[in-house]
Amino acid sequence: MNSRPVTTGLLGGSFNPAHGGHRRISLFAADALGLDEVWWLVSPGNPLKPKAGMAPLAARLRSAQVQARRARIVPTAIEQQLGTRYTVDTLRALVRRYPKRRFVWLMGADNLAELHRWKDWRQIARTMPIAVIARPGYDGTAMTSPAMAWFRRNRVSAASFRKRGQWSAPALVLLRFDPDDRSATAIRRANAGWAEDILGRDRDDDDIDVPLRDRLTFRSIRTEEKA
Numbered sequence: 015m016n017s018r019p020v021t022t023g024l025l026g027g028s029f030n031p032a033h034g035g036h037r038r039i040s041l042f043a044a045d046a047l048g049l050d051e052v053w054w055l056v057s058p059g060n061p062l063k064p065k066a067g068m069a070p071l072a073a074r075l076r077s078a079q080v081q082a083r084r085a086r087i088v089p090t091a092i093e094q095q096l097g098t099r100y101t102v103d104t105l106r107a108l109v110r111r112y113p114k115r116r117f118v119w120l121m122g123a124d125n126l127a128e129l130h131r132w133k134d135w136r137q138i139a140r141t142m143p144i145a146v147i148a149r150p151g152y153d154g155t156a157m158t159s160p161a162m163a164w165f166r167r168n169r170v171s172a173a174s175f176r177k178r179g180q181w182s183a184p185a186l187v188l189l190r191f192d193p194d195d196r197s198a199t200a201i202r203r204a205n206a207g208w209a210e211d212i213l214g215r216d217r218d219d220d221d222i223d224v225p226l227r228d229r230l231t232f233r234s235i236r237t238e239e240k241a
Contacts, residue, residue, distance in 0.1 A: 019116045020050050020114065021118070022112075022117050024105070025039075025040055026119075029077060031073070031202075035196035041086075056090065092230055092231050105141045122152065123156040127155040136164070139186075141183060144186050145188075147189045
């Protein structure tokens with residue numbers, strides 16, 4: 015008898031830093047879609063975002079590990095090991111690397127509004143189903159975006175998606191829940207030294223740098239590694 019594939023949501027981002035809003039939307043999506051777990055793909059560097067103000071990868075991964083405690087969330091910097099920078103390349107690599115898993119790409123409505131600007135965005139849609147989580151202020155532009163027009167025939171409800179034994183792509187699921195206005199930008203404004211603070215906790219009694227361990231790849235990431 016074949017075992018059921020592990021269903022895994024993928025949430026990509028800078029996580030600069032990770033915060034409670036990331037955790038909340040991940041657990042909400044997992045419940046709505048019947049996912050076994052969610053992987054947070056902590057990006058080594060987002061091609062669409064400026065490097066100025068980007069904390070080192072180790073600080074961002076550590077912040078994600080803190081937020082993911084006691085939850086079915088696995089933060090990882092696997093994109094660094096894969097050598098990918100674009101979402102389409104990362105998703106292809108993950109599908110090849112983990113053939114026994116079923117993946118769903120999770121993203122906010124702000125990303126749906128800009129999806130048509132992403133590299134090979136139609137190929138992203140054909141690689142795995144996409145679940146879009148509502149974000150305050152972005153729903154209007156997301157619903158009128160070129161990507162949404164392309165997806166119109168491929169929309170499915172969360173309930174029907176959850177019941178399906180096999181997933182196919184393209185498929186778009188829209189998820190709505192109470193807005194969460196927490197943001198990494200606000201956290202950085204309130205505490206410009208958050209990265210130094212969180213990395214300072216990861217030193218031993220002799221002030222020696224203790225490397226982080228990636229729970230998915232088991233790779234050590236030292237705190238001096240840059241974004």
